[in-house]
Structure formats: C-alpha cells, structure tokens
Amino acid sequence: MLALRGLGKDYGTRRAVDAIDLDVARGEIVGLLGPNGAGKTTTISMVCGVVTPTRGSVTIGGIPLADKPYEAKAKLGLVPQDLAVYEELSATQNLDYFGSLYGLTGKRRAERIAYVLDVVGLTERAKEPVKKFSGGMKRRLNIAAGLVHEPELLVLDEPTVGVDPQSRNHIFEVVRALHKAGTTVVYTSHYMEEVEALCDRVAIMDAGKIVALGTIAELIAKHAGKGIELKISGDVDAAARAAAAHASVERDADVLRVVPTASLAPVIAAIEAAGASIATVHSRQGNLETAFLQLTGHGLRDRAEAAS
C-alpha cells in the first residue's frame, strides 16, 4: 500500500530525514516510533505530499506520488498533529469542506459526513461550532476530517497529544475499527504503549533514520533481551558515567537500567572502579522501551523531553 525508497529531506545543511526505506502492506497498522525531532513528522509530511523530498520516492497504492500526485493523494487521509480544523465552523461544515477537497459531492458527501461523525462519536454535537468542543472532541473531529473521503491509507501524526485517557481510548477504538475494516494505517507516536497497543509492526526512528523495523515481538526478541536493572549504592552519577562506556544506560533515581554492548562483566567492573557498589541486580523482561534503549543509546522520554 505504501512504499518509501531512499526517502530523505534536508533543510539547508541539516539532514532531517536520511534515506528511509519502508513498505506497508494493505490493511496493516505500522507505527513510527521515535522521540520528538526523530524525523517522524517530516517523513509523514513527505508521504502526504506536504513537503517535497530532497531525495527518494513515495508510492501510494502503486501510484508514484511525484508523478501522479493527485491520484496518489486521493488514496490518502492525513490526521495532522495540530488540531487542523476550523474552530468557528461546526463539525459538519468542517467535514463538508474537507470532503469537498476530495471530490465528494451531494448525497455521498452527506452520507460520509454522517458516518464519520458516528464513528468518532460526535453526531450529537455536529451542528455546534468546534470552538465549544473539549480538547478530546476536537481531536476526534481531527480524525474524522482525515477519514471523511474513505481513504485507503490513513496517516495519523501523534493523534493523542494532549488528550484525556477517555478520549485516547476512544481514538484507539476508532483506529482498531478502521484496521478491522481493512484500512491501512501509519501511526506516529512517541508513546511506547500506544504503538504496543495498536501496531502490527513498528519502525523505530532516531535522528532521521529507521534504526529497526519489525513486529513488536521481533524487536523485543532481537533488541531487548539483555536488559538489566542495577541498584547502585554510593555515587550514582559516577556509576552511570562509568557504565555508559560499556552499555546503553538509563537512570531512574538510584537504579540504572543498562543494556550492555557486549557483556555485563565490564559494566560491573566500571561501576565498581568508579567507587560505587551494586546493591541488587535484576534481569528485566524485555519490552519495546528496552529495545529502543538498546537501539538508540537513550531513552525515548529523554529525547522527547529534551526536544520539548
């Protein structure tokens, strides 16, 4: 359904996205996971034809975006990270406009508007100005606007930013329902639990590159099997610095979560040489976060918080 070949974007001398290769099969949900600044939104923007790539190509449903942009774009629905709706208009008016952009007319447009309003649970408030909606309702309308023309490929760019848990669950239900109906979904997020809950496969992005791609089970098995938690006594900072020479390290108070590059022995030796001691050692069950740590050398939240 979606094929990216050597796709990249430079802004001046800064390389935002390197040269990405990615295939998404029809009906699949693929997550793009990475911290803020990893290049997810730029990648999405190139996929949607909003940003012109510096290199590489995008093919949507077998149609090259560069050669036949309007045919390719007609197959795609975008749910931007921002609340890309007109607050002064009603939900129906918004959907009417966005549907028209994709050539929907008359009865068909009215049916689709009614359908997507029902899907996102906004039928009762359809005639009200969007500015009266709660944040979660606006998010749901944002999704509806990307769905109104019944796209084969739906791209959701961080669709749950700033929403309450209830609305987040509602959004998850919508995505799952779309998946069940056969829609292909590309879902970007910097929340591990979201991609774990929703996605068939995950592409981990960091510094403009896809550093790993596979099912969650594959990624954990391949990259998260060696996670260890060390409870440190003494100078935790010095221990963390010493351990970083031999492992990926994430600190949580006096606990260091390490993924050794080779084996655990040099990590322990380095910590002890730094004057700290190890109180307890726990082998961790691997998860996506451990895999991310192993692949990128830093925690997802570290980067996200640094960037925000």
Added chain:
Amino acid sequence: MIGPTIRKDIWLLLRDRGRLLMLFVMPLAFIVVFGSIFKFGPDRGKPRPIAIWHAPGDARGEAIAKAIADTPGFAPDPKDSADAVRRAVAAEDVRAGIVVPADFDPVQGRPIELVIDLGEQVQVRGPLQGALTGAVMRALSPLPTGKLPPLVEAKSPPGLAKPLENVSAFQVTVPGNGVLFGFFIAMTVAMTFASERHSGTWRRLLAAPVPRWRALIGKLVPYYLIGVIQLAVLFGFGGLFGMQVAGSFAALVLLSLALVACSIGFGLLVSSFGWTEKQLGSTVPVMMLVMGLIGGCMFPRLLMPPFMQKVGLMVPHSWALDGYYAVLVRQGTSVADIAPQLGALTAFALGFALLGLWRFKFE
C-alpha cells in the same frame, strides 16, 4: 523581583518588531509627512510660481505682479500671452495663473481671470484662490467705495474637464476612506494564511488532491469579492449622502476592481513574509496607515511639497485617489481618461502578486 521583570519586558519589547514599528516608525512617518505639508511658507521652501500675463506697460498688471512677488510663498512667472498662462495651468506646470486683460474693467464685466483648476479639491484650491485674490485687491487698492462686481473671476483652463457644481465633502471623504480601509483587506488575507498555517489546516489542504495554485486562488477569491462588496457598500453609502459620479460609472467600477486586486496582491505579498498573526497584527496596520498617509488618504497630496507628492506616487493609494477624484468630480471622465491610474494600479497588483508568489512558501 522588579529588576528581572523590567529586564524580561525589555527583552520582549526589543523582540517585538511590530510594536517598535508602531512606537517609533509610525510617529516619525506622520511627523515627516505632516511637517512637510506645512513646509510651504516664507523662507522655508521654494516659492510657488504663479503664471501671469498682462499687456506690456499695463501699470495695473505690473502692480499685481509685484503684489504676487511680495506675497510670501509666491513668485510671479511671466508668460507671453493669456493662452500661455492657461496652457501652463492645464499642463500642471503651475498651480494657478493670473490674466489681466488689457481692457480690464470689472464694472463693464471684464474682470481679471484667475486661471485655476476648479475641479481641484477645495482644500487645495481654496487657500490659493484666496491668497491670489487678496494679492490682486492689494495691488489695486484703494478700491472705489460702493458695491463693485467681482474683480477676479476664477476659471478652469480649456482642456480640463468641468467639475461638478456644489461638490459635497463626500466626493472626497468616501474615496479617501474607501482606499484607506479598502486596503485593510490585505491584512485579512495575510491573517488567514497565518491562521491556516498555525492551525495545521494548510497542511491538510496541501495533503488533499488539489493543485497548489487552485488552493491559492480558492483562498484569495473570497477576499477579492469581499473587497469589492466593501467598496460597493462604501460608495453606495456615499451616494445616500449626496456623493455623485461625475464621470463614467464603468470607470468607477474598473478602478475599484483594480484597487481590490492591488489590496489582495499586497496581502499575498505580506503573507509570503511568513509572519505570525501577532506579528501581522502589530505591523501591517502601521504599514497601511503610513501608505494611506503618504498616498493622500488623510491629507490631500497636492497640499504636500513636490518631493512628497512624488513619494506618494510610490504607493497605489495615490493613483487610486487620483482616479476616483477624476471619476467622481470631473464631468465626462471616461475609462480612457483614467487609463494611467488603472495602468498603475494593475502594475502594482501584478507586482505585489508576482513578488508574493515568488516568495510564498507552500511548505
């Protein structure tokens, strides 16, 4: 606590270019323009030439020429014939002229001819006419007592369209404010682009299967229509208060269409700067007011010294006002008569739009 707050607010103020523009550039622009308007006067500028003809050796004519020379701000500009005086006024080489007929005799109905464009705005023509009439009366004094017919008769030179009689103030204030506020649609255009970019709806539009040029036109057309309706309402309102159209109605319509195109083009150009709504809100009104000021929307451009009049031609407002004034006040003004103004406005519109398109960043 006070110190850091002062420091922080100074930082914020220094980063707010729009506010600085409003605080410093706008008053300076007003000072320069209004100051230069009153520059015309004794010892403060070049005296304004007044064309004059009188029969050779006519003592009364020589006395009038001397009275003009003695009037602060005026200098007599002798011509070879009465027609030469009229031609000089018609060609706008001089603002006014005096023709003293050899057989000048007001009692017999042969007054002195004050050659001046009667279609000129009253604010421009009135003081000049009054000052020259006063100079003539001083030159001819002492005048006989009793009721005298007018000594001076003001006439437009041949070749200039006859103005409407009893021109109301609305002939001037409606186009002045129409041009000034008509141009504010540029700000609305720029604001809507900034708002769409900020909210993300622009991204959604770019992701849709719609050519970018269509997206752009689709955005601009409604504002063009609103601009046209705005001018129609303003001129219609003026009509209720006695504003008349002395020339061709088609010329009025074409001028208005060109003016709105110019405003929309300027809006596109400002949009291409990529400013935020806050930046636009604090900067564009200043630009609009300064352009309106030097373009003559608030003060007749002809009252400004020659240099400022030339500066005024650099903004579309002055061309639009000149065109409107001709159409509203001068009888028989046709589309061909305002071709220079239409051409200039079209050139401004194209220039703004092309520059805006060249700089416009879709992504």
